[in-house]
Amino acid sequence: xxxxxxxxxxxxxxxxxxxxxxxxxxxxxxxxxxxxxxxxxxxxxxxxxxxxxxxxxxxxxxxxxxxxxxxxxxxxxxxxxxxxxxxxxxxxxxxxxxxxxxxxxxxxxxxxxxxxxxxxxxxxxxxxxxxxxxxxxxxxxxxxxxxxxxxx
Numbered sequence: 001x002x003x004x005x006x007x008x009x010x011x012x013x014x015x016x017x018x019x020x021x022x023x024x025x026x027x028x029x030x031x032x033x034x035x036x037x038x039x040x041x042x043x044x045x046x047x048x049x050x051x052x053x054x055x056x057x058x059x060x061x062x063x064x065x066x067x068x069x070x071x072x073x074x075x076x077x078x079x080x081x082x083x084x085x086x087x088x089x090x091x092x093x094x095x096x097x098x099x100x101x102x103x104x105x106x107x108x109x110x111x112x113x114x115x116x117x118x119x120x121x122x123x124x125x126x127x128x129x130x131x132x133x134x135x136x137x138x139x140x141x142x143x144x145x146x147x148x149x150x151x152x
Contacts, residue, residue, distance in 0.1 A: 002093045002112065007085050009119045012149045014078045019142035020126045021070055023133055029066075032132045037070060038063035040125040044077045047118045048084060050099040051111060061102050081118075 017040070024033045045057045093112040100106050109117075130141045 002090050003085050003088050006115050006119075007082060010078060010081050010085070012146050013119050013122050014074070015149050016126055016144040016146075017074055017122065019144050020129050021074065023138060023142050024129065027133060027136055027138055030132060030136045033129045033136075034066055035062070035064070036125050036129050036132065038066060040122055041070065041073045041077060043121055044081070044118055046102070047114060047121075048077070048080055050097060051114055052084060053097070056102075 017037075021037060024030070024037060027033075039062050042057075042059045042061050042063055045059055046061060049056045088111075093110070093115075095111050096108050097111055097114060098106060098108040126144055130144075133141060
């Protein structure tokens, strides 16, 4: 049940990220939007590593530039998250995972909360990117609300 729920949220996340990335590309890749989108993708990678009990990826959590085409990273992140979710059972979502932040602070959180963080984090930064796109003249932002996704 939880696996299906989060798989659907990650399908939505991919869809919304593709829409916002298309909007970024159509405006000539404004710097602040690029930085925020890079952070969104890097954070997805870092949280997945925590969930998998693996070493954090060698990516900056706040990258200064697009070092690898975002389209590739976006697809890879999505595929890796779906693969990870396919290895879980409903009981796994209540397990506590201990990890360290980029500042070296240790935390212990339930898997369900960590995955919820990832999808909410994306929504937060897409909203910030939308604000930045408005500042560079975009008149109409893509419809990235979850409700628009499930209606299609």
